[in-house]
Amino acid sequence: MRLITELxxxxxxxxxxxxxxxxxxxxxxxxxxINARLVLLLINHIGDPEAIGEALACAAGDDS
Amino acid sequence: MNExxxxxxxxxxxxxxxxxxxxLPEAAPHEHAKIVIVGTGPVGLAQAxxxxxxxxxxxxxxxxxxxxxxxxxxxxxxxxxxILDRLGVGGNAVERGVIWNxxxxxxxxxxxPVYQFxxxxxxxxxxxxxxxxxxxxxxxxxxxxxxxxxNIDIRWGHDVVLVExxxxxxxxxxxxxxxxxxxxxxxxxxxxxxxxxxxDMLGLDFDGRVFEDNFLIADIKMKGERQSERWFxxxxxxxxxxxxxxxxxxxxxxxxxxxxGWNIDREACIRPENVDPLVRAMLGDDIxxxxxWYSVYTFQCRRMTRFVHDRVIFAGDSAHLVSPFGxxxxxxxxxxxxxxxxxxxxxxQGKADVSLLESYNDEAIVTADENILNSTRSTEFITPKxxxxxxxxxxxxxLANRFPFARGxxxxxxxxxxxxxxxxxxxxxxxxDWKAQGVPPGAPAIDTPYGSGWLLEQLGxxxxxxxxGKPEFELAGAKLLDIAEIADNDLLIARYGLTRSAxxxxxxxxxxxxxxxxxTRAMMEKSLLRAKGAAMSCA
Numbered sequence: 126m127r128l129i130t131e132l133x134x135x136x137x138x139x140x141x142x143x144x145x146x147x148x149x150x151x152x153x154x155x156x157x158x159i160n161a162r163l164v165l166l167l168i169n170h171i172g173d174p175e176a177i178g179e180a181l182a183c184a185a186g187d188d189s
Numbered sequence: 190m191n192e193x194x195x196x197x198x199x200x201x202x203x204x205x206x207x208x209x210x211x212x213l214p215e216a217a218p219h220e221h222a223k224i225v226i227v228g229t230g231p232v233g234l235a236q237a238x239x240x241x242x243x244x245x246x247x248x249x250x251x252x253x254x255x256x257x258x259x260x261x262x263x264x265x266x267x268x269x270x271x272i273l274d275r276l277g278v279g280g281n282a283v284e285r286g287v288i289w290n291x292x293x294x295x296x297x298x299x300x301x302p303v304y305q306f307x308x309x310x311x312x313x314x315x316x317x318x319x320x321x322x323x324x325x326x327x328x329x330x331x332x333x334x335x336x337x338x339x340n341i342d343i344r345w346g347h348d349v350v351l352v353e354x355x356x357x358x359x360x361x362x363x364x365x366x367x368x369x370x371x372x373x374x375x376x377x378x379x380x381x382x383x384x385x386x387x388x389d390m391l392g393l394d395f396d397g398r399v400f401e402d403n404f405l406i407a408d409i410k411m412k413g414e415r416q417s418e419r420w421f422x423x424x425x426x427x428x429x430x431x432x433x434x435x436x437x438x439x440x441x442x443x444x445x446x447x448x449x450g451w452n453i454d455r456e457a458c459i460r461p462e463n464v465d466p467l468v469r470a471m472l473g474d475d476i477x478x479x480x481x482w483y484s485v486y487t488f489q490c491r492r493m494t495r496f497v498h499d500r501v502i503f504a505g506d507s508a509h510l511v512s513p514f515g516x517x518x519x520x521x522x523x524x525x526x527x528x529x530x531x532x533x534x535x536x537x538q539g540k541a542d543v544s545l546l547e548s549y550n551d552e553a554i555v556t557a558d559e560n561i562l563n564s565t566r567s568t569e570f571i572t573p574k575x576x577x578x579x580x581x582x583x584x585x586x587x588l589a590n591r592f593p594f595a596r597g598x599x600x601x602x603x604x605x606x607x608x609x610x611x612x613x614x615x616x617x618x619x620x621x622d623w624k625a626q627g628v629p630p631g632a633p634a635i636d637t638p639y640g641s642g643w644l645l646e647q648l649g650x651x652x653x654x655x656x657x658g659k660p661e662f663e664l665a666g667a668k669l670l671d672i673a674e675i676a677d678n679d680l681l682i683a684r685y686g687l688t689r690s691a692x693x694x695x696x697x698x699x700x701x702x703x704x705x706x707x708x709t710r711a712m713m714e715k716s717l718l719r720a721k722g723a724a725m726s727c728a
Binding site: 129130131132133134137138141142144145148151153156160183 | 575588597
């Protein structure tokens with residue numbers, strides 16, 4: 126597996142707080158758009174098609 | 190409810206132990222005191238013992254003439270136990286309490302935890318990760334210890350009705366059942382809780398936020414074997430859409446905590462007939478239990494802008510309030526008194542400038558802010574405030590089943606551990622490369638076996654130089670501990686990176702002030718001065 130599934134960031138609580146704050150005051154529609162943009166940005170940053178493919182499968186729940 | 194519980198007729202507060210109301214002091218109506226502590230809770234009593242042990246005369250004023258019962262603090266961290274040990278009650282607290290190190294987090298109807306944590310990841314320490322003990326049991330132990338110190342004068346039923354700063358002293362009017370008197374004190378330490386009358390009378394701020402949620406505490410008495418672990422549920426079938434918590438206390442008492450939401454009938458929620466279905470749904474229909482104490486609470490996160498106001502110093506809930514997730518309330522208060530005690534002692538002895546107390550203000554605020562930050566984040570995770578926040582939370586829980594990384598995001602309360610003072614002006618920054626080993630300046634000592642005892646027992650409550658191989662000189666004002674003199678020091682060397690000729694300087698509260706791989710006398714002397722606030726009085 127190329128996808129890192131162990132904890133890979135130093136401060137998960139801090140990152141999580143910022144992630145939730147990103148959606149402060151947003152409608153569901155706006156939140157979905159924010160999430161879509163975020164996913165696209167992160168996918169591009171990761172770059173590795175194999176890791177991205179594994180992440181897609183895990184997110185869909187058909188990894189096992 | 191527990192029919193045997195007595196209630197104080199004036200306040201309707203349940204009484205654990207009735208104390209005898211203290212008479213007027215001999216010096217009344219005008220008395221002078223060196224140190225007055227307001228508040229007979231665990232923070233006030235611990236502060237009194239801390240200063241009493243250091244040889245100071247302390248007057249403790251308690252509004253009530255009883256120790257209250259009811260549901261209050263129950264979880265005490267390893268760091269608090271280490272502090273209590275120095276005050277002479279750590280061993281008794283552990284013996285009286287229920288030890289736990291493991292926390293489990295459940296989600297929905299799933300029988301297996303999605304996540305579990307160990308509060309004592311570093312083994313071979315004297316104290317466990319946590320104990321649970323009813324606050325009144327701890328207060329009993331503290332009162333017993335305070336009673337052994339002749340210089341602690343605890344006055345029950347002595348209510349402060351006026352606080353008036355007057356230059357280098359503070360004037361107090363104290364009301365008792367047998368009349369009023371006035372105390373002029375050099376130092377006033379307000380440990381009088383979240384509704385601090387001292388804070389109110391001085392008109393000081395206490396800003397923060399209120400969380401719109403209610404929680405039911407059901408303390409029940411139940412026999413039977415269950416593990417002493419912290420069990421937390423997100424969205425369990427027995428409290429759908431909400432959270433729940435189960436904790437063991439001494440005397441077969443269990444704390445059940447149910448999130449209720451905001452718009453509820455608080456009176457109805459604590460009626461035994463309404464609590465019973467929740468209790469049985471959590472623990473099983475067949476259990477046999479008696480109610481001990483039911484109450485509904487809401488919570489707030491607040492803190493004062495400053496804790497030191499000339500001769501009036503705030504510690505504990507009077508200075509800061511947190512949500513209960515993470516057991517950061519009373520543990521935070523004990524951190525305060527630990528930090529303040531030795532500093533006030535040095536100032537009173539004339540061994541440090543009064544500006545050293547400013548470092549209490551700074552460091553206790555670092556602790557309070559870390560506690561507020563963590564408990565606020567836990568609250569947001571436990572009770573998401575929006576639909577998207579709920580979706581993220583549930584996705585974390587779902588992923589946590591399958592992927593280790595997501596367990597790091599599961600936040601059911603980040604439990605209280607000692608806070609590091611990373612930026613403390615009392616610390617000397619490292620000059621050597623420690624390769625991420627050992628304990629950095631501003632961090633508390635990690636306990637380690639030391640000979641037949643423990644390192645923290647050896648450090649005690651004074652400045653200590655921990656060395657590996659005796660230096661050719663003595664550092665005046667610091668006790669010397671040489672690990673070369675004890676057999677089996679491998680773990681000490683490993684935990685502290687204490688290679689030969691390396692040294693650590695510990696503050697009296699067992700925090701690292703400085704460390705060196707190969708120090709000179711001048712370096713040590715400079716760091717000791719700095720730890721006593723030299724950099725502050727020059728600033």
